[in-house]
Every structure is written in structure tokens, then in C-alpha cells.
Amino acid sequence: MLDIPVDSWYEAVSLRHSQRKYSGEVPSDEVTARIDKVCNEFKPFPGARAVLVREPANDVFKGAVGQYFFKVTEAPYYIAFIANMNAPNIQAITGYLGEGVILEATALGLNTCWVGGFFRRESVMKQIDLQNDERVLAITPIGYSKEAADRVGVSSKQYRRKILDKLIVSGEVDDIKWAKSALEAAKIAPSAANRQPWRFQINDGSITVSSNSKREGFGVSRRLDCGIAMLHIELGALATGVNGNWEFLEFPDIAIYKVS
Ligand SMILES: Cc1cc2nc3c(=O)[nH]c(=O)nc-3n(C[C@H](O)[C@H](O)[C@H](O)COP(=O)(O)O)c2cc1C
Structure with missing residues (x-):
């Protein structure tokens, strides 16, 4: 492992x-x-x-x-x-x-x-x-x-992405360093056709990831896109020294990251 x-x-x-x-x-x-x-x-x-x-x-x-x-x-x-x-x-x-x-x-x-x-x-x-x-x-x-x-490390491509305000459905990240870092990393995750289906709820010590729709589209599940964002969230949190664990949830929620 x-x-x-x-x-x-x-x-x-x-x-x-x-x-x-x-x-x-x-x-x-x-x-x-x-x-x-x-x-x-x-x-x-x-x-x-x-x-x-x-x-x-x-x-x-x-x-x-x-x-x-x-x-x-x-x-x-x-x-x-x-x-x-x-x-x-x-x-x-x-x-x-x-x-x-x-x-x-x-x-x-x-x-x-x-x-x-x-x-x-x-x-x-x-x-x-x-x-x-x-x-x-x-x-x-x-x-x-x-x-x-x-090439990687040379390209300075700009990411075309939604602003965080449009992705956060409840809670605020402003004063929470780990959550801000986590969501900034999630925001630039790749998704099929760049649809960015992830939505976030912030609570004390947790971030919940949900899908904005139950539909598929382009033959790719939005849950897969959300799984990509989950890793970015975790990396953003870990980069600030904050560890946590994932628990999976009932669709259209995907999973909650709880700080340990
Ligand atoms: C699950 C998934 C499936 C994708 N499928 C295709 C695909 O079939 N063909 C393609 O050209 N790009 C595909 N993409 C790439 C996306 O279009 C790309 O990630 C998105 O436009 C964001 O651009 P970026 O990856 O350069 O940041 C896919 C991305 C993801 C995450």
C-alpha cells in the first residue's frame, strides 16, 4: 500500500x-x-x-x-x-x-x-x-x-473553472485555512467536458462533496468526477498539515471528509 x-x-x-x-x-x-x-x-x-x-x-x-x-x-x-x-x-x-x-x-x-x-x-x-x-x-x-x-512544468495554461462561490452550497471557508486550501485544489480538478459537477458543504471540521445532478452525460458518471475532486480536497488539506478520513454517502451526496 x-x-x-x-x-x-x-x-x-x-x-x-x-x-x-x-x-x-x-x-x-x-x-x-x-x-x-x-x-x-x-x-x-x-x-x-x-x-x-x-x-x-x-x-x-x-x-x-x-x-x-x-x-x-x-x-x-x-x-x-x-x-x-x-x-x-x-x-x-x-x-x-x-x-x-x-x-x-x-x-x-x-x-x-x-x-x-x-x-x-x-x-x-x-x-x-x-x-x-x-x-x-x-x-x-x-x-x-x-x-x-x-509539457508539464512548461505550460502555463489557465484553468477555465467556476469560482468557488458558485460551488459552495453552504458554509464558508474564508477563515478556515485547511478548507480553503482543500477547495482551491478541488476547484481545478478535471471533469468530463469540464462540467465541474461537484458542490461543497462546509461544516466545523468537515467538507461534504455532492453531485449537482443525478444524470450521467458523455457516458461518464458525475460520481467519477467527484471522486477526482475528493483526492484534490484531501491533498489540499494535507498540504496544510491537516489529516482526515472519508466516509461515503447516499447519492447525490458523494462523501464527507472529516478532519481527524
Ligand atoms: C472522467 C473524465 C472523462 C473525460 N473524458 C474525455 C474524453 O473522452 N475526451 C477528451 O478529449 N477529454 C476528456 N476529458 C478531459 C476534460 O475535457 C478536461 O479534464 C477538462 O476539459 C478540464 O481541462 P484540464 O484537464 O486541461 O484542466 C475527461 C475528463 C474526465 C475527468
Whole structure:
């Protein structure tokens, strides 16, 4: 079991952005081994797992048009995020786990892009073995951006995000250092089509994450997006030295982070 490397993942929160055009360059053996390690050892909750596929992924990504969906090209490798569909809270758990892997990749200087809708499941399933109850919920290419300016640590892309006031449905963060740090990190989390479905309630010593709708959309559950935001919340809190624990809740609530 891997403990969260707080400093490097917290830093990666603001370095990560989605990249769809890759150079084809293969990561070094050392970097690949680090990715394999996080896939094998980051098991925060039961039911989800990540598998690194060391094969070019051109055939796996579908083309699409629009502001948020471009075909991913020339990625040397990809990672599949696999869910046991019988496990409770599996969508949020897969988001949380997948984002951990993505932040580790980012910390290693690799570009990534969550892809939940536009990939060929049949092609992925030819390259990995799934158990009966398992489903690939999303994948990410990993590699280096084709454009040097878009590489991790070089790019200064601005995040197009809602302001915190629009995401907080009750409570205030102004005077609470850990909660402010947690929500600033959650705010810039990635979500399908940048829909930012997470809403937050702040109470004494806790943050509750809820989904703004029960609908799916783009073939991706909003619970998965919220699971990604959960990891960002935890990293934001840990970065201020505050520990806590997650308890899962009844949908459309997702989970509550209670400071310990
Ligand atoms: C669960 C999930 C699924 C996504 N699916 C796709 C996809 O199918 N195709 C794509 O091009 N981008 C996809 N994205 C990337 C989002 O469009 C992107 O994260 C969002 O626009 C925010 O931009 P940023 O990641 O650069 O901050 C997905 C993101 C998430 C979190």
C-alpha cells in the first residue's frame, strides 16, 4: 500500500492539464517503473485498479469534435482505470484512484488526459484481462506533449473553472485555512467536458462533496468526477498539515471528509 506522497502530488494538482497530442517518445525505464509501481501499490479503497499498457494507443482513442474532445494521437502508452461494478461507491473510488495515478505521472513530467467517453473498449479489452464484474471506466494516454510549450512544468495554461462561490452550497471557508486550501485544489480538478459537477458543504471540521445532478452525460458518471475532486480536497488539506478520513454517502451526496 502506497502512502500519498503529499508534496509531489499537491504540486502536480496545479501542473496537470489535459494533453491530447503526443510526440510518440517512450518514457524511460525508470519513469515507466515508477508508473507501474503507483498502478500496483496505490489501493486507497477496494474495487478499482489501474493497469499500464505499454503499447501505442492510437487504435484505442476515437476521434470526436468539440471544445473538449479531440482525438488523442501518438501516445506511446496508456493506463486503463478498471472498476469492479459490484463494489460500493465504485465510480467515486475509480476517480480518486485514477487521479492519484495521473498526479504521479504529472509529477514525473508526463502529460495525461482522462478519457471516459471516446475510446474503444473492445480494443482495450484485447490488451488487458478483465474479471467478470470488471469494466474499464476510463483511460489516460501517457507520454510527452508534441508541443514543447504544452509539457508539464512548461505550460502555463489557465484553468477555465467556476469560482468557488458558485460551488459552495453552504458554509464558508474564508477563515478556515485547511478548507480553503482543500477547495482551491478541488476547484481545478478535471471533469468530463469540464462540467465541474461537484458542490461543497462546509461544516466545523468537515467538507461534504455532492453531485449537482443525478444524470450521467458523455457516458461518464458525475460520481467519477467527484471522486477526482475528493483526492484534490484531501491533498489540499494535507498540504496544510491537516489529516482526515472519508466516509461515503447516499447519492447525490458523494462523501464527507472529516478532519481527524
Ligand atoms: C472522467 C473524465 C472523462 C473525460 N473524458 C474525455 C474524453 O473522452 N475526451 C477528451 O478529449 N477529454 C476528456 N476529458 C478531459 C476534460 O475535457 C478536461 O479534464 C477538462 O476539459 C478540464 O481541462 P484540464 O484537464 O486541461 O484542466 C475527461 C475528463 C474526465 C475527468
